[in-house]
Amino acid sequence: MTRHDCRNVPVSHHDQSAIDRLDGLLEDSLAFAGDPVAGADALLAEHPDFIMGHCFKAGLLTQSMEVRIYDEMVSSVEAAEKLAPNANERERGHIAAVRAWIDGDFSLAVQHWEEVVIACPHDLLALQLVHLSDVLLGDTLGQRDSVARVFPLWDEDMPGYEFVLGLYSFGLEENRDFSRAEELGRRAVAMRPAHPYAIHAVAHVLEMSGRQSGGIWWMTSRTADWADSNFDNHLWWHLALFHLDLNQIDTVLSIYDNHLRQRDHIGDKYSELDSAALLWRLNLLGIDVGARWRELADSWEPSATDTLYAFNDVHAMMTFVSDNRTQAASRLLNANERYVDHATDANAAMSRIIGLPFSRALQAFAAGRYDECVDTMIPVRYRTHRLGGSAAQRDIIGWTLLEAALRAKRYRLALALAHERCGTKPTSPQNWNFVARAHKGLGNDALAGKAEARAESLIAA
Numbered sequence: 001m002t003r004h005d006c007r008n009v010p011v012s013h014h015d016q017s018a019i020d021r022l023d024g025l026l027e028d029s030l031a032f033a034g035d036p037v038a039g040a041d042a043l044l045a046e047h048p049d050f051i052m053g054h055c056f057k058a059g060l061l062t063q064s065m066e067v068r069i070y071d072e073m074v075s076s077v078e079a080a081e082k083l084a085p086n087a088n089e090r091e092r093g094h095i096a097a098v099r100a101w102i103d104g105d106f107s108l109a110v111q112h113w114e115e116v117v118i119a120c121p122h123d124l125l126a127l128q129l130v131h132l133s134d135v136l137l138g139d140t141l142g143q144r145d146s147v148a149r150v151f152p153l154w155d156e157d158m159p160g161y162e163f164v165l166g167l168y169s170f171g172l173e174e175n176r177d178f179s180r181a182e183e184l185g186r187r188a189v190a191m192r193p194a195h196p197y198a199i200h201a202v203a204h205v206l207e208m209s210g211r212q213s214g215g216i217w218w219m220t221s222r223t224a225d226w227a228d229s230n231f232d233n234h235l236w237w238h239l240a241l242f243h244l245d246l247n248q249i250d251t252v253l254s255i256y257d258n259h260l261r262q263r264d265h266i267g268d269k270y271s272e273l274d275s276a277a278l279l280w281r282l283n284l285l286g287i288d289v290g291a292r293w294r295e296l297a298d299s300w301e302p303s304a305t306d307t308l309y310a311f312n313d314v315h316a317m318m319t320f321v322s323d324n325r326t327q328a329a330s331r332l333l334n335a336n337e338r339y340v341d342h343a344t345d346a347n348a349a350m351s352r353i354i355g356l357p358f359s360r361a362l363q364a365f366a367a368g369r370y371d372e373c374v375d376t377m378i379p380v381r382y383r384t385h386r387l388g389g390s391a392a393q394r395d396i397i398g399w400t401l402l403e404a405a406l407r408a409k410r411y412r413l414a415l416a417l418a419h420e421r422c423g424t425k426p427t428s429p430q431n432w433n434f435v436a437r438a439h440k441g442l443g444n445d446a447l448a449g450k451a452e453a454r455a456e457s458l459i460a461a
């Protein structure tokens with residue numbers, strides 16, 4: 001029997017109350033609230049024949065990129081496949097997408113979800129999964145265009161419009177359309193203040209355009225709207241980045257200790273990613289972070305040989321090399337080298353193109369082999385988007401390369417790289433500090449002094 005969800009999208013299920021509950025769970029997932037997977041489990045316990053309920057749970061699980069959820073994801077899609085004879089075309093598209101994901105063909109999975117969105121432009125679950133998968137896979141254009149292709153078919157009277165605005169805002173930001181991204185992100189937050197993804201999209205605009213003080217105000221004036229969400233650790237990380245650029249290191253460490261590594265985030269992969277990314281940036285600035293690497297490396301070590309997601313692997317590598325865990329680092333590299341030799345899935349390409357080179361570069365950097373780090377990174381530096389994540393997250397690659405060039409005393413190269421960074425973010429004090437250090441290395445003391453003064457004036461401002 002066909003009924004419809006709150007956006008009039010067809011659902012093959014007989015019980016409208018179950019469909020309404022699923023609408024609520026989708027809203028929770030988009031608002032980073034509650035526990036939508038546990039909610040789906042409860043719903044499916046009462047309605048085991050609810051095809052979209054299984055598709056919802058399986059679809060959300062694809063985004064985890066963790067070994068521990070794999071069996072659950074497979075069980076969910078198998079349950080949906082058994083019910084497939086009663087599924088409509090949209091539901092068969094969702095099932096095919098998760099099956100392709102499990103088979104390792106992430107691009108085909110995205111294609112299936114895209115086909116669902118084209119046929120059903122108001123299928124907000126499919127739209128969310130296309131967009132988030134594009135973020136995971138580093139498909140920058142897809143993050144924007146997945147929403148652009150249906151955006152005119154939405155209007156603000158439709159339930160969930162503010163989430164579409166949030167997705168579109170982030171896609172525009174990643175494609176450096178900052179003014180439109182900020183406009184849509186702020187509109188989404190005006191519609192729903194507790195909208196962590198839209199708050200995040202605007203934070204990215206502020207980060208990428210070097211508006212640190214504005215970023216700190218944007219985040220801190222809204223803490224009540226995001227600090228209890230399931231996205232809080234990543235938003236704390238963004239707040240820390242603004243402080244880091246202003247060289248407010250005590251505040252960065254306080255955010256790390258009090259929010260990123262709070263007990264309720266231990267074991268959370270997103271917390272581990274953001275924590276490693278923050279400590280590595282501090283490491284690049286030459287700041288001693290004490291025993292923090294040890295605790296974090298303990299968290300990462302069980303997943304050293306996962307070979308599931310290159311983005312995770314490079315962050316694991318940061319922790320291993322920083323805590324002198326040579327065996328764990330070798331295990332990670334060996335596992336990935338064996339894996340890319342025979343695997344044909346999408347992650348193998350990500351590992352081959354950027355995951356493995358960056359992991360080796362991190363190892364060289366930590367061992368003081370800065371020339372090797374530079375020479376490993378230079379040929380792949382414009383392929384880094386293939387690692388997935390956001391431009392702000394991947395900035396750690398360019399930053400590592402530049403710091404290695406400085407430490408290798410390759411000051412001409414360092415100056416060129418520092419100038420590139422100032423070209424895209426001229427209001428970043430850290431970028432001008434790089435320029436100053438490169439000039440100093442070249443003996444251009446007057447130019448170094450000018451760049452230092454610029455960095456200081458930006459901090460003072």
Ligand SMILES: [Fe+2]
Pocket residue numbers: 200204234238390392
């Ligand atoms: Fe982010």
